[in-house]
Amino acid sequence: MKPIAFNDINIKGELAVRSGLNFARLEGDWYRPQEVFKADSHGWPADWEGRIILGLTLASQATHRTAAYLDEIVSMIPSHLNKKGYFGPILEDGRFDEQHFGGHSWILRALVEYYYMTGKEEVKTILEGIVKGFLLPVKGKYCKYPIEPVKRFEDQGTWILSKLQTKTKHHAETSDAGCAFIMMDGATAAYELLKWDDLKIICREIIERYLEMDFEALHIQTHATLSGIRGILRFYEITGEQKYLDSAVKMFDLYKRTAWTEAYGNYNWFGAPRWTEPCAIIDSLMVSTNLWKHTRNPVYLNDAHLIYFNAICHGNRINGSFGTDRCLGAAETEDNLFLTPINYETYWCCTMRGGEGFSRAIEYNFFLDGDNVFVPFFNSCTATLRFDDGLIKLEEIAHYPYDGKVSFTVLESTVKSPKTFNFFIPDCACDKIRAKAQNGFMTCGCLQKAGDVCEFDLGPSLHVEDAVFENSIKGYHKFMYGPVLMGIQSNVEINSLDGNRFENYAEAKYKSASEIKLGKDTQFERVNDHEFKVVGTDYVMSLVCSVKDMAKEDTMRQVLFTN
Numbered sequence: 001m002k003p004i005a006f007n008d009i010n011i012k013g014e015l016a017v018r019s020g021l022n023f024a025r026l027e028g029d030w031y032r033p034q035e036v037f038k039a040d041s042h043g044w045p046a047d048w049e050g051r052i053i054l055g056l057t058l059a060s061q062a063t064h065r066t067a068a069y070l071d072e073i074v075s076m077i078p079s080h081l082n083k084k085g086y087f088g089p090i091l092e093d094g095r096f097d098e099q100h101f102g103g104h105s106w107i108l109r110a111l112v113e114y115y116y117m118t119g120k121e122e123v124k125t126i127l128e129g130i131v132k133g134f135l136l137p138v139k140g141k142y143c144k145y146p147i148e149p150v151k152r153f154e155d156q157g158t159w160i161l162s163k164l165q166t167k168t169k170h171h172a173e174t175s176d177a178g179c180a181f182i183m184m185d186g187a188t189a190a191y192e193l194l195k196w197d198d199l200k201i202i203c204r205e206i207i208e209r210y211l212e213m214d215f216e217a218l219h220i221q222t223h224a225t226l227s228g229i230r231g232i233l234r235f236y237e238i239t240g241e242q243k244y245l246d247s248a249v250k251m252f253d254l255y256k257r258t259a260w261t262e263a264y265g266n267y268n269w270f271g272a273p274r275w276t277e278p279c280a281i282i283d284s285l286m287v288s289t290n291l292w293k294h295t296r297n298p299v300y301l302n303d304a305h306l307i308y309f310n311a312i313c314h315g316n317r318i319n320g321s322f323g324t325d326r327c328l329g330a331a332e333t334e335d336n337l338f339l340t341p342i343n344y345e346t347y348w349c350c351t352m353r354g355g356e357g358f359s360r361a362i363e364y365n366f367f368l369d370g371d372n373v374f375v376p377f378f379n380s381c382t383a384t385l386r387f388d389d390g391l392i393k394l395e396e397i398a399h400y401p402y403d404g405k406v407s408f409t410v411l412e413s414t415v416k417s418p419k420t421f422n423f424f425i426p427d428c429a430c431d432k433i434r435a436k437a438q439n440g441f442m443t444c445g446c447l448q449k450a451g452d453v454c455e456f457d458l459g460p461s462l463h464v465e466d467a468v469f470e471n472s473i474k475g476y477h478k479f480m481y482g483p484v485l486m487g488i489q490s491n492v493e494i495n496s497l498d499g500n501r502f503e504n505y506a507e508a509k510y511k512s513a514s515e516i517k518l519g520k521d522t523q524f525e526r527v528n529d530h531e532f533k534v535v536g537t538d539y540v541m542s543l544v545c546s547v548k549d550m551a552k553e554d555t556m557r558q559v560l561f562t563n
Contacts, residue, residue: 001293001369004385006061011362012380013398014547016063018313019358021320023059023067026052026355030347033072037080039348043099043163045088048348049077050106055355057113062359074114077126085129096138097160098145098180102224104134105186112189124193131190135183136198142205145180149217177269178220181210184231192238203235211247215254219269222259225251226266226283233290245294252287256303262329262467262478262560263339263485263544264303265311273330273471275342278315278322278350281307282357289364292376298440301376302427304364305483308377309401312357313545314339315350318552322350325551328559329472336473337515337560339487339544344553365396371417374441376424378406378458390414394447401482401545402529404429404458413449421447421454428482430459458482462532464520467560476560477520479541486532486541487557488516518561 011019029035031052039048053074056067082090087107088100111127114120145159146152153161162175184206191199210228213220229248236244259267265276266284285307292300315322324343330336345351366383367374373385378400385392393412400406408421421444425437433456436442444454460482467476479486490513516539523535530546533539542549544557 001367001374003363004366004368004383006359006363007064008384008386009362009365010064010382011062011365012382014545015358015361015379017547018316018320019059019063019362022316022322022351022354022358023056023063023065023320025320025351026055026059027068031056031069031352033069033076036073037076040103043097044103045100046086046107047099047103048352049073049080049087050103050108050110051349051352052355053110054106054113055352057110057117057355058359059355061117062362070114074123081126081129085126085133091160093137094141094158095160096141096158096180098178099160099162099176100134101138102162102176102179102182104130105183105227108135108186108190112193115193127190128194131194131196131199135187135190135202139198139202139205142180142202142209145209147209147213147218149214152218176221176224177218178213178215178224178228180224181206181228181231182224184210184228185234186231188231188234188238192234203231207232207235207244207247211251215251216258216270219271221269221280222255222266223268223277223280223283225255225270226280226287229255229287230283230290233287233294236294248287249291249295252284252291255284257470259471260469261311261327262469262472263310263314263325264306265315265325265327267327267330267471268324271471273327273333275324276311276315276327277324278312278346278357279353281311281315282353282360285312285357286360289360289376293367296439298424301424301440302483304376305401305426305428308361309484309545312361314551316354316550317341317345318550319345320351320354321345321347322354323551324350329467329469329476331471331473335513337476337558338490338513338556339485339559340556341551341553371419373419373421374424375421382411385419387415387419389416392419392447399529400458401428401460401484402543404460404482405455406458407453407455408447410447410450410452413452415448418445418448420445423456425458426483428458428460428463428480430457430461433457433459462524473560476562478560479518479522479524481532481543484543484545485559487544487559488534488539488541490514490556490558513556513558516558516561517563519563522561 056070060067115123162179187203191203229251232244232248259270266280267273268275268277288300288303323341323345326340328339365377378398380398382395395409398406422441425434425442447454462481464477524532527533530543532541
């Protein structure tokens with residue numbers, strides 16, 4: 001089963017708005033050629049460069065718009081490599097800095113995707129040079145990565161562990177523990193293209209050490225964890241070895257159980273819910289969708305809907321950027337009933353990851369498996385589905401999740417044999433249509449020739465769910481419409497802002513808002529497509545996914561309630 005090509009889908013609606021805004025943000029001052037190669041000042045060589053090239057490469061394909069500076073940025077790479085063909089300082093032989101591996105994973109991913117898009121052999125040559133100079137020397141050393149709690153910092157003879165860093169004052173005194181394992185993503189991508197035996201050995205070694213770690217005891221960064229899962233899933237696709245899929249399932253289930261917020265974002269570290277990180281959230285969307293692709297378990301598609309409409313949409317800011325939020329519901333934090341920005345924009349990482357996040361959200365709308373079409377998400381678009389015996393071009397009109405009406409119309413068809421369309425029916429759909437689903441999907445065989453139409457109504461409705469994750473506060477509930485959280489805006493003010501480049505919004509001080517109490521039997525009346533009034537009060541609940549109400553720097557919504 002594979003998603004259709006970027007060239008074969010033209011997205012519309014809110015996903016088109018968000019992807020367009022993010023693309024524009026990725027061509028702002030911080031991401032232009034004169035800035036990209038001097039941006040990093042925190043010991044992450046290749047990180048900024050890799051993220052922006054990857055984001056622009058995918059966004060340009062998904063939105064069908066030529067990136068203004070992408071080719072120029074790529075052309076400048078050779079002049080910024082060291083004598084061994086990679087980014088950053090050359091360490092003495094036998095020593096490895098895990099932050100360098102986190103950063104170089106992104107440049108490997110970026111160059112692989114750029115090569116797939118352009119076919120430029122000189123780019124493949126750069127990629128091969130980085131693999132030879134930077135990655136191959138680590139063979140036999142990942143098995144020595146320190147994984148013993150407390151003692152892991154005692155001997156840094158082979159591995160230099162992630163440093164305490166201060167990207168903002170709010171970000172002070174943090175370490176991205178485990179970031180060496182982000183390289184599972186880049187290494188497996190490079191192996192998929194190059195097919196070098198030594199690369200395959202390194203991929204196995206990285207995965208084996210990753211699976212030996214106690215993620216909770218070590219407080220491993222969840223972004224590194226999820227990027228690692230993506231690498232494991234890619235290696236499973238390459239090798240077909242079931243143990244890798246089983247490991248990915250086990251790790252994602254651990255993440256959801258212990259490090260998922262009640263808004264379906266992430267704790268930035270296992271056991272340390274200080275803020276969410278859209279880099280990880282975007283990883284989680286990709287992991288959940290690909291776990292569904294390989295297991296056909298609809299649980300993972302329901303996860304993907306929750307992740308996209310809540311964590312991604314709220315983390316996406318009104319200017320197209322991405323920023324961190326409070327860990328909604330985390331028992332150890334203050335103001336944990338509220339969904340609020342912490343760093344309004346983390347432009348040094350998360351904004352760039354948005355390029356891949358929205359591109360994958362566009363790509364994942366249609367999957368093909370022989371003569372079967374799978375539709376796991378619903379967005380207005382036109383799409384061309386290519387089969388061995390012809391093609392079907394269709395138009396989709398959807399306003400999901402604000403209402404459940406979805407229609408598909410065949411615009412053109414040249415196929416000679418019947419095709420089966422399978423539409424995902426999420427858990428939040430009405431009982432009547434859910435009864436028609438098998439393994440999460442409803443089947444339709446009527447979309448065959450030009451003019452054929454298939455229409456249905458998912459019937460999303462209001463419902464209440466308890467805060468139930470392992471590390472969430474107890475005794476609270478949340479109101480949802482379909483897959484989307486609802487929240488009441490609080491009247492707050494930012495009373496201090498630091499204008500420094502790396503600290504803009506980070507030191508914003510929110511006045512604490514008073515808790516509103518609403519029982520599970522609360523009644524609502526609809527105001528418009530994204531707002532509901534609490535009957536008998538002046539309170540208005542809004543859906544956190546609407547582009548009409550995107551998170552601003554002073555946005556603060558109460559999302560968890562008790563009687």
